[in-house]
Amino acid sequence: MxxxxxxxxxxxxxxxxxxxxxxxxxxxxxxxxxxxxxxxxxxxxxxxxxxxxxxxxxxxxxxxxxxxxxxxxxxxxxxxxxxxxxxxxxxxxxxxxxxxxxxxxxxxxxxxxxxxxxxxxxxxxxxxxxxxxxxxxxxxxxxxxxxxxxxxxxxTRTRTQSVARNIDMNIHIAKQISDGYYGTWGGFNRVDIVQGMFLNLTMRTEPRKDYDCPSKGTCETRIPAAGLNYGCTSVSETLNLLDDKSVNSTLFSIDMNMSEEFGQPMLFLTMKYLSSVDGSCLGTLTTDSCSIIPATIWYPITIQNSTLTLNHNDLLSERAVVSNYTTEADKHTNNLTAPTGPLQGLYLGLGTILKAEAFLNKSDGMSAYTPSLKPLRSAQWPDLFFDTTINANDSTSPAYVRENCPLRWFSPRDSIIQSFFEFSFRSAYDLGGNADEHYQNFTAIFRSSELWFSTxxxxxxxxxxxxxxxxxxxxxxxxxxxxxxxxxxxSSLETGRAFGAPILLSAGPEKESKAIIDEIGNERVAHDGDELVWNGTVYASGRWEGGTVPTVRGRMGGRTSGDTEGSFRNSLRELEGESPNRHSFGNVRGHWRGMSSVSHGGSGSSSASFEHSLGVSTRKWFGGPEGGGTVKHTRQRSGSGSGPGTPMLPLSLTPASGIGAEPSSRGSAVGNESSQLPPIKSSGGLQIPPLNVGVGTRRGSAGEGSGTGSGASSGKRPLSLIVERNSQSPQD
Missing domain, CATH: 1.20.120 (Four Helix Bundle (Hemerythrin (Met), subunit A))
Incomplete structure (x- = not known):
């Protein structure tokens, strides 16, 4: 608008x-x-x-x-x-x-x-x-x-799952034991290998990337390395444990010796043990004989973090040989300074440790055994492999056996063969060291329990x-x-335009919010809880006082008839933008927001309102002369605007009889007609005759009509700035 x-x-x-x-x-x-x-x-x-x-x-x-x-x-x-x-x-x-x-x-x-x-x-x-x-x-x-x-x-959720995947790893390990590694025929110098085997010392991988296994998992693989190939035979015989002739018979023995009878050096392992006893104390004496030669075999290993372990069970059950080999260093010689080969080194390192023997004897009429105390014989192995469950209280053996001949041994063959492989593997890994000639790359299976996403x-x-x-x-x-x-x-602009809001009519045919904003988006608006006011809006707040005619701004209510002329002048000044009871802000006539005191109208109460001049209001007059209310009316828009204005309601400013002409100090052209102001009706709009102020009746100000402007000759005033009370400036 x-x-x-x-x-x-x-x-x-x-x-x-x-x-x-x-x-x-x-x-x-x-x-x-x-x-x-x-x-x-x-x-x-x-x-x-x-x-x-x-x-x-x-x-x-x-x-x-x-x-x-x-x-x-x-x-x-x-x-x-x-x-x-x-x-x-x-x-x-x-x-x-x-x-x-x-x-x-x-x-x-x-x-x-x-x-x-x-x-x-x-x-x-x-x-x-x-x-x-x-x-x-x-x-x-x-x-x-x-x-x-x-x-x-x-x-989606997470769950723990066992995983297995291939990873590439590296290791240094020898595929053959070189001559002289264990020392000479006159002296064995790799006691550390024997210690590592019997004390089960931990083998560590190299502290480098791809040599150890990723954390929280194990890596399993097979690698070729120096070892042994063997073949075993087994024979059995019967031995009466209660017969006196059987006393001092061998019940358990482990023996080793080197031989070249098959055209190459070989290590022979002989193991004898009483494997079973029947109800009449007839025992079965089993003899296992194994011939051993050097070979490169596949070792099943497990790496966890940096710990390297040999899987003995898989080694014996799934034994796989890459190739056999032999060396002249294993052939017998009387030269004690000659280097030993892998078989002779094994014999020197474990032969005297593993050799053992036990004999049958009688004690109080019951069969028993006695370990051999001969030199280079171990007395612990017969005890280590003895089956103690034969005379236990929960034993399944017959009572006669438990009372007369409780003798039985486990086979030492697998344990001794495992110790031979452990000895050979530790030797091959120690020999590999960091030498490039012993470097091997292999693929391991990584097994672990990991958190996985599951859908x-x-x-x-x-x-x-x-x-x-x-x-x-x-x-x-x-x-x-x-x-x-x-x-x-x-948007409120679109819906308001659809409902014909007056302020949006000046947007022309625009119906979309963006177009309305482009057209009149800079229009300033305010709302005091009862009406929307914008640039050029006019209304007056006041109260009815016992039938007294209210002024346009509620400042004449309650005045006596003797003060009619002065009140009229004050009202005229207010309509022209002056406020006789306020300090003037220069020549700016504008819009005041604050407390419009009704004390000017004879009332002790006050209410918040806008005060501004000349324009359009969304408020209509309501209330009445009896119950009080707010006087609302529209005034004509300034002639300076390009759009059509809302006509002012007619308001006759002709003084009533007895009031007299406008003082000459105002320079007014108002005549001394004898007509009176129209009475206030009990209902309906307030009819105010149009204001007709002659040339020279208004004070000139910037942007307003003066005595020479067309606006002045037509009695119209330009729209003023809306100024909020207690604010700094209209532009702030």
Whole structure:
């Protein structure tokens, strides 16, 4: 409603102004479909990203994701909720405008917009089909926004799972034992290898990358290294343990010797042991004979962190030979300084330690055994391999055996062979050292228990269904958007323009908020709780006082008839922008916001109001002469504006009889007619004759009509600045 002069007198905030041409009335016909398709594409993209994230993370390790899937899903669900809200908002606007386009009620229009909020769901359901549709869609969208995050989070979880994968590793280990490694025929110098075997000292990998196993797991593989190849035979014989002739018979023995009878050096291992006894004390004496030669074999090993271990059980049950080899250093010689070969070194290192023997004897009529005390014989091995369960209380042996001949031994063969392999492996690993000639690269199987992501495809389906349901609910409100000739929203500018708000009429044919803003967006407005006021608005606040005629600003109420002429002059000055009871702000006549004291009108109370001059008001007169109220009326717009103004209600300023002419000091051209002010009616609008002030009756001021301006000759005043009381300036 502001004209060109109002814009010049009331600049935009901060002093910026904008030159605008005539309204164009252009409308955005493509914005709605583009916006809808964009929102829909983004929503579908959120669904696809959710599915891709859940499928990709399934059966994948937790460390492989720098950002956990749960965080990604939380971000996607939040983005989805924002975009869904945007699409739903467009749908509500389309439904509102289509409803008003086809005709509806104000109640339904209210609930179409209000039903989008949870607090007005039920009111929307009862307000009609359009509002019910919005309320239903809003309820679904509300539930989807709440549910999509938790449901998608339930679709992914972590669990501990045993894993096995191949990794490349390195090691230095010798494939053959070189001559002289164990010393000479006259002396064995690798006691450290024997100590490591019997004391079970830990073997460590090299402290370098790819030599040890990743943490929290084990690496298993087979590597070729120096070892032994062997073949064994077994024979049995019967021995009567109660026969006196059997006394001093060998019941248990371990013996070794070197021989070249098969054309090459070989180590022979002979083991004899009483393997079983029947109910009549007849024992089975078993003899195992093994021939051993050097060979390169596959060793099953396990590496945990940097600890290297030989798997003996797998070595014996799945023995695999790469190749046999022999060396002249193992052939017998009397030269005690000659280097030994691998077999002679094994014999020197373990032969005297493992040799043992035990004999049958009688003690109080019961068969027993006695370890051999001969030199180079160990007395511990017969005890170590003796089966103590034969005479235990829970033994399954016959009572006669437990009482007369409780003798039985475990076979030492596997244990001794394992010790030979342990000795050879430790020797090969020690010999490998850091020498490049013994470097080997191998592939190990890494086994571990790791945290893995697992996707629940049932919850994944529920997530997709929930998101699709939200899309469908928001899209249901967009049906018929093609019937609208422009992009619509529920902006107060657009809806106010549709309802014919006076302040928005000067926007011309513009109907979209952006176009309205471009046209009159710099218009300043204020609201005091009862009316909207803007540049050029006029009204007066006051109270009726026992039938006394109220003034335009409520300053004449309660005055005596003797003061009629002075009150009239004060009212005239106020209409011209002066305030006889206020300090003047120069020549600026404007808009005051504060407490309009009704003491001028004879009342002791006060009320907040705007005071300003000449223009248009949204307020209408209400109240009455009996109950009091606020006098509201519109005044004519300044002639300086380009748009049509609202005509002022007629207000006769001709003094009543007895008042006399306007004093000459005012320079007024008002005649001395004998007519009186019209009486105040009990109801209806206040009729005020038009103000007709002659040339020279007003004081000149910047931007106002003077005695020479056309505005002055027509009695019109330019619009003044709206000034808020106690504020710094109109521009602040």
């Amino acid at each position: 502001a004209d060109a002069l109002s814009r010049s007198l009331l600049p935009p905030q901060g002093g910026n102004s904008k030159t605008r041409g005539p309204p164009t009335g252009k409308r955005s016909t493509q914005k709605t479909p583009l916006l809808v398709f964009l929102f829909l594409a983004l929503l579908i993209g959120c669904i696809l990203l959710t599915v891709i994230t859940l499928i990709t993370s399934d059966q994948d390790t937790v460390p492989s994701w720098r950002i956990r899937p749960s965080i990604i899903l939380a971000f996607i669900s939040g983005l989805y909720s924002i975009i869904l809200g945007g699409l739903f908002g467009v749908g509500v606007a389309v439904t509102w405008w289509r409803s008003i386009q086809h005709g509806t009620t104000l109640k339904r229009l209210h609930y179409i917009q209000a039903a989008a909020s949870p607090k007005d769901f039920w009111g929307g359901f009862a307000a009609g089909s359009s509002a019910r549709k919005v309320a239903s869609a809003a309820f679904i969208v509300f539930v989807v926004k709440l549910a999509v995050g938790p449901i998608s989070q339930r679709a 629940d495809y049932g919850w994944l389906a529920a997530t997709v269904v929930t998101m699709v349901l939200g899309n469908a609910a928001a899209m249901s409100l967009l049906w018929g958007w093609w019937d609208l000739d422009r992009y619509v929203s529920l």
